[in-house]
Amino acid sequence: MANFHGLTFCVHTFGCQMNKHDSERIAGMLEGLGALAVDTVEAADIVVFMTCCVREAADVRLYGQVASLKNVPLRAESPLAKRVVAVGGCIGQRDGEKLTDELSHLDVVFGTHNLGSLPALLEAAIEEGGHHVEVLDSSAGFPTELPTSREFTWTAWLPITIGCNNFCTYCIVPYVRGREKSRPLEDIEREARGYVEAGVKEITLLGQNVNSYGRDLYGAPRFVDVLDAVDATGIERLRFATSHPKDLTDAVIERFATLRSLQPALHLPVQSGSNRILDAMNRRYTREHYLGLVDKLRRACPDIALSTDIIVGFPGETEKDFEDTYRIVEEVGYNQVFTFIYSKREGTPAAKMVDDTPREVIQDRFDRLVDLVQKKAYEFNQVDVGRTVPVLVEGASKRDASILAGKSPKNQTVHAAVPQGLSAEDLAGSLVNVRIDEARTWYLSGEVV
Ligand code: 5AD
Numbered sequence: 001m002a003n004f005h006g007l008t009f010c011v012h013t014f015g016c017q018m019n020k021h022d023s024e025r026i027a028g029m030l031e032g033l034g035a036l037a038v039d040t041v042e043a044a045d046i047v048v049f050m051t052c053c054v055r056e057a058a059d060v061r062l063y064g065q066v067a068s069l070k071n072v073p074l075r076a077e078s079p080l081a082k083r084v085v086a087v088g089g090c091i092g093q094r095d096g097e098k099l100t101d102e103l104s105h106l107d108v109v110f111g112t113h114n115l116g117s118l119p120a121l122l123e124a125a126i127e128e129g130g131h132h133v134e135v136l137d138s139s140a141g142f143p144t145e146l147p148t149s150r151e152f153t154w155t156a157w158l159p160i161t162i163g164c165n166n167f168c169t170y171c172i173v174p175y176v177r178g179r180e181k182s183r184p185l186e187d188i189e190r191e192a193r194g195y196v197e198a199g200v201k202e203i204t205l206l207g208q209n210v211n212s213y214g215r216d217l218y219g220a221p222r223f224v225d226v227l228d229a230v231d232a233t234g235i236e237r238l239r240f241a242t243s244h245p246k247d248l249t250d251a252v253i254e255r256f257a258t259l260r261s262l263q264p265a266l267h268l269p270v271q272s273g274s275n276r277i278l279d280a281m282n283r284r285y286t287r288e289h290y291l292g293l294v295d296k297l298r299r300a301c302p303d304i305a306l307s308t309d310i311i312v313g314f315p316g317e318t319e320k321d322f323e324d325t326y327r328i329v330e331e332v333g334y335n336q337v338f339t340f341i342y343s344k345r346e347g348t349p350a351a352k353m354v355d356d357t358p359r360e361v362i363q364d365r366f367d368r369l370v371d372l373v374q375k376k377a378y379e380f381n382q383v384d385v386g387r388t389v390p391v392l393v394e395g396a397s398k399r400d401a402s403i404l405a406g407k408s409p410k411n412q413t414v415h416a417a418v419p420q421g422l423s424a425e426d427l428a429g430s431l432v433n434v435r436i437d438e439a440r441t442w443y444l445s446g447e448v449v
């Protein structure tokens with residue numbers, strides 16, 4: 001067993017919640033072996049990059065950041081002769097040895113299937129020097145027996161599936177995260193119960209497509225059973241991400257009306273509003289089907305906050321296709337939309353499609369969409385003015401220690417003055433009622449009552 005007493009580390013994370021969660025597992029393992037977490041690469045003897053290759057920008061940035069580490073001196077008190085640098089996650093999985101060929105000062109590369117190997121790889125790099133690369137084709141089991149070190153003590157991510165079987169034509173994820181694997185229901189319940197006992201207030205179930213949970217284990221999707229089981233642990237707030245519209249069932253929709261802990265917020269990526277583009281993306285639903293789901297969700301839970309992901313400039317997208325997307329955003333009235341410009345990923349089917357829309361045209365569509373998104377988010381938030389909402393406090397707002405910041409049930413950021421005699425830190429992790437006085441595009445503000 002490796003021993004990292006006296007060493008410091010930092011984990012630099014790119015990408016999705018799954019990566020953030022994997023980083024918490026890495027921190028948990030390294031702390032368990034005696035290492036101390038620090039915030040900056042300057043103070044760190046070991047630097048781990050958890051990488052993302054969903055879009056090209058993060059990809060390029062990673063290579064640049066690892067390269068520039070060469071010029072950052074090791075702290076004077078370090079017991080090591082040189083800093084140990086590791087790259088893991090999706091780029092590690094995709095590029096393997098190519099990384100150490102291009103970045104000679106990189107010591108360790110690992111992939112998405114072997115987080116648990118990291119301590120041994122780091123130890124080998126420290127003791128023997130040289131490059132240590134381990135990338136596996138698939139994982140033996142569900143890698144959640146590893147400890148975690150969570151950023152906030154009152155909220156936890158709980159992975160229920162890993163990998164993806166959907167092969168949307170633009171997406172690299174199935175190639176770097178592998179086929180979908182579900183975690184046995186008993187394991188999920190046990191972990192959730194442990195969190196409740198430890199005082200956790202909010203659990204977010206994680207998976208690339210949580211709706212198909214259980215297909216591999218039980219022959220049929222059983223996501224509803226996971227929702228019911230985790231609710232029964234007594235958790236205060238329950239959320240989940242991500243949900244593929246083709247697999248969202250009526251039973252799950254109905255839980256937004258009936259399940260005590262399930263919060264009125266759903267991330268439901270639409271990607272495009274054009275049936276022609278949805279087909280080319282291999283999304284396997286139509287805009288009509290999607291709008292039907294929105295209708296059912298609003299009937300089950302009139303106040304539900306819907307968020308989504310949209311790709312602008314998919315190969316062959318015409319002005320008419322874009323208008324269909326624009327109209328769906330108008331119609332649904334999302335409270336948050338993550339907008340992306342299509343990024344070509346080698347190895348995906350879309351990379352071979354004719355892609356001749358001029359860059360300026362795509363940028364113009366993107367800008368128009370962002371304007372609409374902001375307008376609709378502003379409108380969505382107005383309904384809460386005058387209401388009192390329970391807010392799970394995260395701490396002080398970034399700009400002002402006298403203002404607390406937290407999350408409403410609809411996952412809106414809420415700001416309020418810290419009550420006299422208390423600090424934002426005292427309140428972190430607790431629920432307070434806030435009367436909303438003002439609603440902006442990205443946050444609500446009010447007074448603790
Ligand atoms: N280009 C742009 N956006 C992408 N996404 C996934 N792959 C690509 C790509 N090649 C977006 C999708 C997905 C989100 C996580 O990232 O909208 O839902």
Ligand code: SF4
Pocket residue numbers: 164165166167168171172173174208209244
């Ligand atoms: Fe990628 Fe589609 Fe799987 Fe989401 S569902 S991870 S977009 S392939």
